[in-house]
Amino acid sequence: MADSDSKKPGLLGRLFGRTEATPVKEPAPVAVPQRSWWQRLREGLSRSSSALTQGISDIFTKRKLDSGTLEELEDILIQADLGLAASTRIAAAVGKDRYDKQISPEEVSAILAAEVEKVLEPVARPLVIDTSKKPFVILVVGVNGSGKTTTIGKLASVFSGEGHKVILAAGDTFRAAAIQQLQIWGQRTGAAVIARDQGSDAASLAFEAIEAAKKDGADVLIMDTAGRLQNRAELMAELEKIVRVMKKVDAEAPHAVLLVLDATVGQNALNQVEIFGRVAGVTGLVMTKLDGTARGGILVAIADKFALPVHFIGVGEGVDDIEAFEARDFAHAIAGISR
Numbered sequence: 001m002a003d004s005d006s007k008k009p010g011l012l013g014r015l016f017g018r019t020e021a022t023p024v025k026e027p028a029p030v031a032v033p034q035r036s037w038w039q040r041l042r043e044g045l046s047r048s049s050s051a052l053t054q055g056i057s058d059i060f061t062k063r064k065l066d067s068g069t070l071e072e073l074e075d076i077l078i079q080a081d082l083g084l085a086a087s088t089r090i091a092a093a094v095g096k097d098r099y100d101k102q103i104s105p106e107e108v109s110a111i112l113a114a115e116v117e118k119v120l121e122p123v124a125r126p127l128v129i130d131t132s133k134k135p136f137v138i139l140v141v142g143v144n145g146s147g148k149t150t151t152i153g154k155l156a157s158v159f160s161g162e163g164h165k166v167i168l169a170a171g172d173t174f175r176a177a178a179i180q181q182l183q184i185w186g187q188r189t190g191a192a193v194i195a196r197d198q199g200s201d202a203a204s205l206a207f208e209a210i211e212a213a214k215k216d217g218a219d220v221l222i223m224d225t226a227g228r229l230q231n232r233a234e235l236m237a238e239l240e241k242i243v244r245v246m247k248k249v250d251a252e253a254p255h256a257v258l259l260v261l262d263a264t265v266g267q268n269a270l271n272q273v274e275i276f277g278r279v280a281g282v283t284g285l286v287m288t289k290l291d292g293t294a295r296g297g298i299l300v301a302i303a304d305k306f307a308l309p310v311h312f313i314g315v316g317e318g319v320d321d322i323e324a325f326e327a328r329d330f331a332h333a334i335a336g337i338s339r
């Protein structure tokens with residue numbers, strides 16, 4: 001990226017006959033105590049795990065297991081957004097060979113963790129950059145406020161750290177703030193940012209971004225998109241247009257379509273996965289905002305129903321607050337079990 005004091009246009013600017021966007025001054029970082037990823041994940045899932053552990057303790061303390069206790073268990077699992085199918089299986093696993101016997105809340109939590117891990121293990125898959133695709137094009141989609149732009153910045157940091165040359169495309173042309181935010185992330189991560197003025201056509205930007213990334217020898221191109229409600233037909237049609245235009249430059253693009261899900265929305269996430277999957281061909285998921293208010297159990301229901309890869313989860317706004325998804329860690333955290 002060009003030095004911020006230079007008046008000369010950068011490479012991407014010369015490709016289109018314009019200078020790069022003026023860098024935006026980044027606020028000074030605030031020092032915070034360092035916590036391990038496990039600590040942050042446990043805190044992020046604390047709402048779900050607290051409800052589950054308290055409910056399990058209330059049901060199974062000094063009571064024998066019978067059909068009534070299993071029904072109560074199934075109810076609290078459903079209330080925690082784990083979904084009917086998974087909740088029924090977990091209750092059945094708890095009840096197996098244990099009728100009219102006492103079972104401790106700790107034993108129930110251990111079974112819960114094991115059963116959740118069984119559901120999540122098949123979908124816990126890393127996002128692999130296919131180096132034969134140059135650039136490897138990632139389209140990031142989701143509803144308003146799900147954390148798409150922040151997630152893109154974090155992913156740029158991850159991929160840059162792996163040695164990839166990354167370019168970002170500010171495809172949320174509806175909001176000037178989104179363009180500015182992506183430019184800040186570009187400065188933080190050393191990634192060039194392709195942007196247009198607010199109100200520009202996002203599909204045209206996608207076309208230009210892929211061409212520019214090819215000419216610049218980029219390994220990865222990550223494109224932001226405007227947040228759109230899944231029930232707005234005209235906005236979903238625009239998303240379909242972006243995908244069609246990308247294929248005019250590269251018939252295989254986008255090589256990955258990531259749906260960013262806000263962990264606080266609960267059951268609505270199921271509807272988002274279904275509709276964005278149909279319109280944009282979602283290939284994988286990133287769950288964000290596991291910040292203590294999250295209803296993280298919904299990830300179990302999503303995995304159970306759609307079996308889409310879950311690549312990353314995010315627990316905060318910082319550049320390092322994202323990790324590859326690990327089924328066992330998530331299962332233990334939501335069940336309130338220490339590693």
